[in-house]
Amino acid sequence: MVDNKWKAAGYADEAVPEGVDMKAEIRRMAKEKNAIIMAHYYTQPEIQDIADFVGDSLALAQQAARTDADIIVMCGVHFMGETNKILCPEKKVLVPDLNASCSLAESCPADEFGEFVKAHPGHTVISYVNTTAAVKALTDIVVTSGNAMKVVNSLPKDEKIVFGPDRNLGNYINSVTGRQMVLWNGACHVHEKFSLERILELKAAHPDAKILVHPECKGPIVKVADKVGSTAALLKFSQEDSATEFIVATESGILHKMQQACPEKTFIPAPPNDSTCACNECNFMKLITMEKLYNCLKYEWPEIEVEQQVAEKAVKCINRMLELSK
Numbered sequence: 001m002v003d004n005k006w007k008a009a010g011y012a013d014e015a016v017p018e019g020v021d022m023k024a025e026i027r028r029m030a031k032e033k034n035a036i037i038m039a040h041y042y043t044q045p046e047i048q049d050i051a052d053f054v055g056d057s058l059a060l061a062q063q064a065a066r067t068d069a070d071i072i073v074m075c076g077v078h079f080m081g082e083t084n085k086i087l088c089p090e091k092k093v094l095v096p097d098l099n100a101s102c103s104l105a106e107s108c109p110a111d112e113f114g115e116f117v118k119a120h121p122g123h124t125v126i127s128y129v130n131t132t133a134a135v136k137a138l139t140d141i142v143v144t145s146g147n148a149m150k151v152v153n154s155l156p157k158d159e160k161i162v163f164g165p166d167r168n169l170g171n172y173i174n175s176v177t178g179r180q181m182v183l184w185n186g187a188c189h190v191h192e193k194f195s196l197e198r199i200l201e202l203k204a205a206h207p208d209a210k211i212l213v214h215p216e217c218k219g220p221i222v223k224v225a226d227k228v229g230s231t232a233a234l235l236k237f238s239q240e241d242s243a244t245e246f247i248v249a250t251e252s253g254i255l256h257k258m259q260q261a262c263p264e265k266t267f268i269p270a271p272p273n274d275s276t277c278a279c280n281e282c283n284f285m286k287l288i289t290m291e292k293l294y295n296c297l298k299y300e301w302p303e304i305e306v307e308q309q310v311a312e313k314a315v316k317c318i319n320r321m322l323e324l325s326k
């Protein structure tokens with residue numbers, strides 16, 4: 001039974017009984033319930049380690065579309081759970097803490113975005129996957145940082161495009177493709193916080209280090225990058241490049257997989273500009289804990305719901321992205 005206090009909290013707040021081997025129980029419940037545990041690279045290391053599948057936003061959507069599990073447990077943020085539910089309406093989709101939001105999704109309320117779209121008739125609407133289902137329902141094609149360039153390049157050169165909500169990713173695409181997409185003015189609070197000055201100080205101390213940057217970062221940070229890409233693209237580059245040191249300007253959770261894949265290489269998290277903290281974390285992603293994952297599987301709650309009318313509209317633009325990403 002789901003407690004009313006939990007409903008108010010947004011997650012099942014129950015202590016794991018003493019003596020329970022939480023990891024073994026999570027794996028046992030997942031097997032018994034035919035559930036797949038998926039995790040984003042920004043989640044805590046132990047969550048990534050227990051997951052069946054870890055990926056960037058694109059890979060997570062692709063995996064959801066092909067899984068034959070009955071339950072998807074999405075260890076990530078709310079929009080990722082919504083995307084999975086839209087792709088798999090017949091499955092139960094769980095996110096261990098409903099408070100796991102995203103500042104980019106929050107920066108783009110559907111009613112205001114609807115007005116913005118109306119103000120630009122004749123434009124194709126491209127939305128970053130970091131949006132609510134309601135915004136996706138107003139969208140022609142969804143993109144992730146992993147395929148945005150490919151999707152935009154697939155459209156005729158003179159196509160008029162509205163792009164939202166990330167102004168940094170939008171500016172980056174405009175600068176590389178020479179397009180003039182009209183941009184919604186949203187941003188990610190984590191990626192906006194990187195300090196160019198502190199990255200350059202790190203580079204001076206580690207002159208051979210390559211700088212890896214997520215395109216949600218501001219333009220000046222992107223300019224000093226050796227590689228700009230999605231979390232999966234940055235991970236791949238760090239494995240394939242001959243450099244042995246990397247300064248990583250994205251959420252610091254990705255360092256776990258980078259270090260696991262290349263234990264002999266050095267990965268230095270780029271610091272934010274507003275504190276003495278050495279690395280930059282997404283407070284929403286870090287809400288997903290082992291205890292919440294355990295309770296989520298035990299009670300099969302919190303479950304993601306998407307209104308059918310919204311889902312029917314939103315699925316088209318997500319499927320268009322998946323088609324164009326093949």
Ligand code: 13P
Binds near residue numbers: 056057144145230231
């Ligand atoms: P990726 O698509 O690169 O995994 O990024 C998701 C995200 O939330 C970045 O902040």
Ligand code: SF4
Binds near residue numbers: 105191
């Ligand atoms: Fe959203 Fe930024 Fe967190 Fe990614 S890092 S989930 S864009 S708030």
